[in-house]
Amino acid sequence: MNFYSEAATLYLLFTLIVICLIRRINSSKKVIYRFPPGPPPLPVIGNVHLLDLKGQDYSLMKLAKKYGNVFSFHLGKRKSVVLIGYDANKEALVNSSYEFGSRGAVPATDNFQHGQGIFFSNGEIWKVTRRFTLSILRDIGMGKRPVEGKIIEELHHISELIKSFNGEPFTKNIFTNAPPNIIYGMLFGRRFDYNNQTFKKMVGVIDDIIILVGSPSVQYFNVFPVLKYVLKSPGIIVKRVEELNIVLKELIREARDAVSETEWATYIQAFIQKDLNETTTEENGKIFQEKNLLACIFDLMLGGTETTSTTLQWGFLLMMKYPDVQQKVHEEIANVIGLDRVPRWDDQKQLPYCMAVIHEIQRFGNILQFLPHSTSMDTHFRGYFLPKGTYVIPLITSVLYDETQWETPYQFNPNHFLDADGNFMKRDAFFAFSKGRRACAGESLARMELFLFFTGLVQKFNFHVPPGLDKSDLDLTRDAFFTMRPKLYNICATTWQK
Numbered sequence: 001m002n003f004y005s006e007a008a009t010l011y012l013l014f015t016l017i018v019i020c021l022i023r024r025i026n027s028s029k030k031v032i033y034r035f036p037p038g039p040p041p042l043p044v045i046g047n048v049h050l051l052d053l054k055g056q057d058y059s060l061m062k063l064a065k066k067y068g069n070v071f072s073f074h075l076g077k078r079k080s081v082v083l084i085g086y087d088a089n090k091e092a093l094v095n096s097s098y099e100f101g102s103r104g105a106v107p108a109t110d111n112f113q114h115g116q117g118i119f120f121s122n123g124e125i126w127k128v129t130r131r132f133t134l135s136i137l138r139d140i141g142m143g144k145r146p147v148e149g150k151i152i153e154e155l156h157h158i159s160e161l162i163k164s165f166n167g168e169p170f171t172k173n174i175f176t177n178a179p180p181n182i183i184y185g186m187l188f189g190r191r192f193d194y195n196n197q198t199f200k201k202m203v204g205v206i207d208d209i210i211i212l213v214g215s216p217s218v219q220y221f222n223v224f225p226v227l228k229y230v231l232k233s234p235g236i237i238v239k240r241v242e243e244l245n246i247v248l249k250e251l252i253r254e255a256r257d258a259v260s261e262t263e264w265a266t267y268i269q270a271f272i273q274k275d276l277n278e279t280t281t282e283e284n285g286k287i288f289q290e291k292n293l294l295a296c297i298f299d300l301m302l303g304g305t306e307t308t309s310t311t312l313q314w315g316f317l318l319m320m321k322y323p324d325v326q327q328k329v330h331e332e333i334a335n336v337i338g339l340d341r342v343p344r345w346d347d348q349k350q351l352p353y354c355m356a357v358i359h360e361i362q363r364f365g366n367i368l369q370f371l372p373h374s375t376s377m378d379t380h381f382r383g384y385f386l387p388k389g390t391y392v393i394p395l396i397t398s399v400l401y402d403e404t405q406w407e408t409p410y411q412f413n414p415n416h417f418l419d420a421d422g423n424f425m426k427r428d429a430f431f432a433f434s435k436g437r438r439a440c441a442g443e444s445l446a447r448m449e450l451f452l453f454f455t456g457l458v459q460k461f462n463f464h465v466p467p468g469l470d471k472s473d474l475d476l477t478r479d480a481f482f483t484m485r486p487k488l489y490n491i492c493a494t495t496w497q498k
């Protein structure tokens with residue numbers, strides 16, 4: 001080989017190596033920095049024009065048909081990732097629970113929670129506060145006998161109220177009376193009469209906030225916080241929370257007077273006691289202080305009242321719409337435990353049809369379309385790269401209505417939770433309480449309340465449409481607020497003929 005051919009070979013080899021290196025760098029760049037594809041964003045507004053604010057979940061599910069089950073979506077300038085269907089949500093929330101376990105920012109609630117509490121906090125505050133809250137609620141009896149007793153006592157009060165209508169119509173709002181007293185009992189150590197002014201104030205403020213947070217103007221504010229200078233609603237929310245805090249501070253003062261150094265009986269007392277002993281963390285300063293206590297009480301009131309009440313409202317609407325289902329629920333209760341003793345939590349094992357109906361009410365009612373998450377660290381997911389802090393929308397609706405998981409997703413069908421022999425069947429795609437690190441902190445309480453209130457009321461009363469109406473007149477479409485509520489309806493309750 002002469003000098004020229006040697007040089008040519010070396011030149012060729014060198015060129016090949018350089019080409020390979022460039023290709024490698026480019027391809028690795030693609031893997032590392034690829035964000036899921038999605039609709040092209042418009043300047044300033046991003047993709048917001050594609051959202052129907054009265055049903056964001058359905059708009060997003062429509063987009064998934066074009067862009068796939070993991071796609072990007074621009075909320076104003078904020079790039080977010082939408083997760084659609086059972087597979088994508090399970091993979092993220094369950095298999096990569098830590099990576100997808102932070103809360104995405106919600107400016108309307110940050111305005112008054114300021115990063116405190118459980119729902120809308122992150123990092124050390126969230127971890128310590130959630131762990132403390134779960135342990136205290138369990139010590140007080142969440143999901144156990146002491147709270148079961150309180151729910152049965154409350155069932156008696158709500159039954160008496162329903163009975164007082166003597167078969168005349170009343171509105172669905174009646175069902176918002178019972179659940180608050182269960183969480184209030186754990187927070188404040190007492191139940192309130194339904195006409196008590198403090199009770200009405202607390203229930204009323206939470207109701208207003210649910211409506212305001214779900215309103216289109218506040219949703220726009222969440223995407224474009226600069227709108228605070230023109231929109232009234234975000235400011236009204238803060239004012240309503242301040243009004244609530246005046247009531248709560250008085251209840252905290254009463255609890256402070258009653259707390260001893262060694263004993264506590266309520267959540268608030270346990271928190272105050274912890275406050276006395278707590279050490280400061282470097283990251284956030286003191287965690288157990290009054291502003292965090294107020295935020296936690298607010299979260300437990302919000303989570304512990306609206307969700308269960310709204311589910312019961314769906315439940316009795318569906319019982320009016322499907323009287324044959326109600327009849328079967330009543331017959332199962334009558335056959336298994338009779339009509340004289342109230343149902344107990346342990347009875348669930350013998351009441352598979354009731355269990356299936358309650359789960360189907362939750363699936364069909366789908367009261368929380370999603371709560372935003374964010375990535376807690378740089379995350380690789382299905383070949384995409386989501387930097388730390390990416391806003392994530394794990395769409396619960398798309399799991400509860402996933403056509404690959406449910407035989408008739410858009411129909412109320414208790415068979416979704418029954419096997420061929422009529423046994424109750426748990427379903428993996430039942431995401432009503434979400435899954436993973438951020439899953440509902442009150443799930444065991446909610447399950448007990450729904451079971452005892454629902455079975456206890458259907459045992460006693462036959463719920464039906466008011467005179468002059470037919471079940472076909474009943475509207476199953478929803479009112480989209482922070483939660484998805486059924487539209488206002490009237491209902492009658494008469495005792496069953498023996």
Ligand code: HEM
Nearest residue numbers: 118119303304307308368371433434438439440441442446
């Ligand atoms: C039918 C009743 C209920 C339903 C359907 C429900 C559903 C949910 C859902 C979907 C989430 C969001 C999870 C996520 O971000 O992925 C959540 C969070 C939460 N729920 Fe519930 N919930 C119910 C009842 C309750 C009750 C009774 C309490 C109070 C004891 C409660 C307290 C909370 C709290 C504190 C969080 C925030 C958890 C966190 O961010 O770490 N919920 N719930």
